[in-house]
Amino acid sequence: MKIAQVSPLYESVPPKCYGGTERVVSYLTEELVRRGHDVTLFASGDSQTGARLVACAPEALRLAGCRDPLAMHLCMLEEVARHVEEFDVVHFHVDYLHFPLSRRSNVTQLTTLHGRLDIPELQPLFREYRDMPLVSISDAQRHPLPFANWIGTVYHGLPRELYRFRPQPGTYLAFLGRISPEKRPDRAIIIARRAGIPLKIAAKVDKADQDYFEQIIRPLLDHPLVEFVGEINDREKEEFLGGALALLFPIDWPEPFGLVMIEAMACGTPVIAFRNGSVPEVMVDGVTGYIVDDLETAIRRVGEIDRLDRTRCRRVFEERFSTPAMADAYLRLYRQLCELGRPTRPQPSPQTIQRVA
Template sequence: MKKLSIPAKRKKLTIVQVISNYPKAQPVPSIKGGTEKIVYELTEELVRRGHRVFLFAALGSRSKAKLITYPKGLRHENLARYVLNKLPDSTDIIHDHTFRSALGVTNPKIPTVCTVHIPVKRRVKYPVYVSKRARQKMGNNRGTCVYNGINTNEYEFSAVKHSYLLFIGRIIRNKGILQAIEVAKKTGKTLIIAGPVKAPQFFQREVKPLIQKNPHIHYIGPVGGKVKQRLIKHAECVLFPILWDEPFGLVMVESMACGTPVLAFRRGAVPEVLSGFPNLICDNVREMALKVREKKYPSPNVLRKYVLQRFTNKKMTDNYLKIYHDVIQRESIAGLMR
């Protein structure tokens, strides 16, 4: 019998990153989209490590990788064909971040890893989920898990906190905005609400009247950049009372990187992201309000150190590179066996 020669692990790879959340494509990076930010951080770190990286992304994107932007009017059903027709020579692996796994579902000849960033079920060969809970719920425990990571150098740390609570995120029911307002009401604390209104009728009918009735509650709209940094780093606490199984919850990591504690409901990936601080996890509004009054928070330095140990762009990239090499080797061996 002919002996199989297992391919050696290559130090430098040619990697194609693909991102598009059609029909509302955002440039990379984006102050509006957490997924775009994660793809940007991963791409830039891969470039820093000397890999040959190509990024397919929306117009207006920027990157140190070789950037290939989509033409105007490109529809989702044509995205995979467009990318495959423009693949660079000697591509080792494709990393599909599209919200519908546009590349992965076509099962291309090039080894393809698909990160499932949102709660959808897609039958692809090599799925990666952003939490163990997401892998369990959406992947039936298939595939692997890689936590999102941030560039902590971009997050301003402050041990000085002001006396306000912060809710930051999309203004929709499932993000728990009504619950955050109820916590502020029960505690008498000032609450600053920041984020885009994604459910206008819900906001007008249910959220806005509560804000108008309470002089301690302020809605300031969408924020980004330095304004977002200042809001987070000086908040006494960030409220994250989600009502659905959110796959990750990047704002929790961003807040702790700034030294700001997060009180969150026990849903989705919250028990994983806050596994080091179980006392910050709440089961209801009453418990969250009690914890706000008690103010038994970890120190800002401990919170920052926690993120540095678990949720950095470098750690995320390490984990993805392990997956890339594993998938490439598995596909190479499978090719030799055919």
């Protein structure tokens, strides 16, 4: 098949450090190329891929300090439009930005939504664009928009060889991701301190979360059990996650997927996660870790983590969250859409313009 993958430009594909969406786009793209498909990747120019790369920005926008990322993304969508007839299917990963363009094209396309959908302003938008074929990354992600045109749920996958299995547990707890109120690094610090076990925090701090970091988190770092590592890259993750006793995932928001959970499973490291969003779908409670509802339970489960078999954690990852499994699911959706034929897009109904004198 001739397939286009349209990635956000905030990070390269794959990202140098943090960047869940771009990382998934990379894994999917490379697996499709490996299987012999003709893949074109629309992404930043510093991306690394076996596909044909159409560079839509010289480098990742976050690293370049771009002041208007929307402008660059609109230029990318125009570039996609120039080539759209070359593809059997176009797979968008840029949220809803392309909807007006796609509605007025008869190209076969679909959109994977990678973010949270419980934002009130999204309700009228997705009601307007109910003709857009959508893919969720967990069933839980769909709950705020049950009326949308969902055609499937595809869980994220990682290459089996990306992280080595580590059969022996480490001596510290790990927190990996982003410093933000919804990720609750403060909970992770409380859990570690009360359990009496060292905690290593590997996380980036976005500008939007700088005040939260300085006012709430930084004072909590002044403790002998807590070490702030900062942002780490993909190569460093294996040692960081694989060397941990457990990963703490104390989220306080409707997490659409939570890639770090399966990264830990790939290393054999169990996860202690709060029951929010996709967690009950991704986790197997009592097998790949523990699902908890409060701090007291989380602290108690830290003391019970040695009951879990790290080999089973790795096995669940291989069975459910590998890149081949993800690619198989997307290829089924591509073929189903292609079999339906190129769509005739409904035009928006004309509205009477109310003139104001």
